[in-house]
Amino acid sequence: MPEPSNADLLAKLVQHDTVLATHASELDHLATLVNGHSDLLRDLQDALVGHSAELMGVRATLDEHTATLAEHTATLEAHTATLEAHTAMLADHGRRLTSHGDLLATILATVTRIEARVAEQ
Known part of the structure; x- marks a missing residue:
């Protein structure tokens, strides 16, 4: 097999250099895409952290409202018992009247009748 000429070697070197340049350009494009996606993922993570904090605040508010509702329920139950007792007392007073x-x-x-008898006499 004859040895390749310098021109053949140079042509192959130029061809490989062109392929390498194309691949380097594609790799640069992929790196740009990866960096863009990384930035988007960071933004999403920041948004999720913010939403998580907001949800914790909403949960705390709901817990407060639940406690307030429990207090109101207890108060209403006490008032209901008082009203029932007063109703029973009023019914008793009605019977007495x-x-x-x-x-x-x-x-x-x-x-x-006594007056009528007295009037007769």
């Missing part, structure tokens, strides 16, 4: 009314009607009827 009715009984007193019946008693007064009986007394009045008795007085009326």
Whole structure:
């Protein structure tokens, strides 16, 4: 096999140099894409950290509201018990007033009969 000439070697060297330059350009483009994606991922991570902090604040607020609602519920239950007790007392007073009314009607009827007898005599 004959040895390649200097011109052949130079042509191959130029061809390899062109291929290497093309690959270097492609690698530079890929590096730019990777850097861009890395920047986007960092931005997303920062946004996620911010949203996480916001969600923790919302959760704390919800916990406060839940505690407040529990307090209101306890207060409403206490008021309900008080209203039920007052309703029972009012019903009892109503029964007593009715009984007193019946008693007064009986007394009045008795007085009326006595007056009628006295008037007859």
